[in-house]
Amino acid sequence: MQLGTSRAATPLRPAMDDLADAIARIHADRAVHITTDIADDLPVMMDAQDLDEVAGNLVDNAARHARSTVTITAMAEGRHIRLSVTDDGPGIPETDRLRATQAGARLDERGDGHGFGLAIARELAELHGGTLMLDEAPGGGLSATVLLPRAVRTE
Template structure:
């Protein structure tokens, strides 16, 4: 650094003086480097403190949201009925609104089921009366044919009413997510069917993943598997196979038998409501339609293929989550 000053003394015209001062830059550069180091140090320390404060604030803030999320998971799993009030004031309005929604959904579902039960009870008596009248008419020779037609239609009405009630009551419920252990339910159904078809001595083979929880209400799952297993027991020769496995996040269920099977051209038709290939047994062919309706309400899929046992293989795909 150079600083030059020109000086001319009074009274001396020809002489002038120049004062020059110089300072090396090393001192300035050392001061600049020290200032830069101090600046980086303080800025880095300040940034670290701000990040720590931000992390603490977010952790404290999201802790409450995690608690709300955990309580919602418990509500979906059926472990609790409501969300607690042990939350910050800012979230109480949200949790209370969710509690009101849960209460409303639960009351509507209960009222719906009670109404369906009342409907079934109110229709049962008139159908029983008509059935009795039909039996009385059947005893008379001149009206026996008309009585048989009436009894057949009454039976059809009874089965269709039962189907509609099952279809309405076994759908997926709103916010609550159910998980049912598969093996105990299968053992119970197979024990009942073994008594019904005890003369066939059906051998049941189970190939189940462990653990195997089905994302469905117990009543709906029992109705679904009951229809499939009843078909398998009724049509099999002696062997039934039940399988359950996980694949790409989905739950795969299978019910197979060693019976006559279903022709390829008829597989789509029998899943439709009212279609039957077995004309030797009573029924209106609504069992598989009930199965399909239940699966539709849970976002599942039903398919029919040929089993390695030689008979039919019903395949079910359900989203595990």
């Protein structure tokens, strides 16, 4: 099986709630507060493992760089789900955002990352017909937004 090609409807809210709890435990020594604001009826057309890879990399990056808060939100946009992970950290300068999504790119050499998290999130999103965007968060910090395919109910 190729990575990123499995398609199954995955309920987004329980997956993100579980992920938020797991990442908060990993970063418990930093006292980062991770919250989710996601409706119950937002399934994505992506298997749970790929969703965990995409969102896990975004949430872990946010938790490592946040001063105190990470927020995970999602909303339906036509045939997509817009999943955003926003932190209150230093952010990424606009001139470095494209490079930050390239494999092996590390903008902060002080941390313990390897520079693959955002690249993995971007590549998996693209394999599923989505995109990854990095923007300045309102009030500072970074907002990493990924468009993922929305699972459509067939009744």
